[in-house]
Amino acid sequence: MTWNTLNFQNSISPLMEQLIFFHDHSMTLLLMILLMILYIIIILFKNKYNFRFLINNQMIELIWTILPIIILILIALPSLNLLYLFDEMNNPLITIKVIGHQWYWSYEYSDFKNIEFDSYMIYNQIDNYNFRLLDVDNHLIIPFNIQIRIIITSMDVIHSWTIPSMNIKVDAIPGRLNQTNFFINNTGIYFGQCSEICGMNHSFMPIVIESVSKTYFIKWIILTSNN
Secondary structure (H helix, E strand, C coil), rough: CCCHHHHCCCCCCCHHHHHHHHHHHHHHHHHHHCCCCCCCCHHHCCCCCCCCCHHHCHHHHHHHHHHHHHHHHHHHHHHHHHHHHHHCCCCCCEEEEEEEEEEEEHHHCCCCEEEEEEEEEEECCCCCCEEEEEEEECCEEEEEECCCCEEEEEECCCEEEEEHHHHHEEEECEEEEEEEEEECCCCEHHHHHHHHCCCCCCHHCCCHHHCCCCCHHHHHHHHHHCC
């Protein structure tokens, strides 16, 4: 266990960066409140439980009424801004359909000649270049610096398509289509897992996103379409 497991993963999208900023902003306010309360408690103990200045003191009552309102406004404004940004669709250029199964994922690139494939976890990894219980046989290939929409559903039970580094967690519900959008800043390979208890092999349906350049993505689309 390392200290990194107690914090967010490194951000790969603008919305995740904003979420981490909001988290730090909220924690700073909470830390200030905690320190102020501890300071008041210490002062009261030093004065031997002298509460006379707290009784019928209109100024103190005014302060502890107005101060929480200001703190709530400082938390609510960036929070509402983030909520609206998460729901906003900015003209996605690519739409990918994600289908959850027990216990694997299927992906459909309906914009490109109906490219479809299943993604299963790789078992019995014997080399040092794969991540145990996290790598899959077919990665979800997407280009970076492009707005992408994901449509998610399920064929059997409720799953959850989750990528922590992109702040994406969308339920895959049978008979229903959920959608979200994301924008990746750079190239790389990013991991996620189903975060809904969906049965016996729930922990064995990982997600791997491979972010590539536009040129490589076009070549991959052409190669996959020909096969």
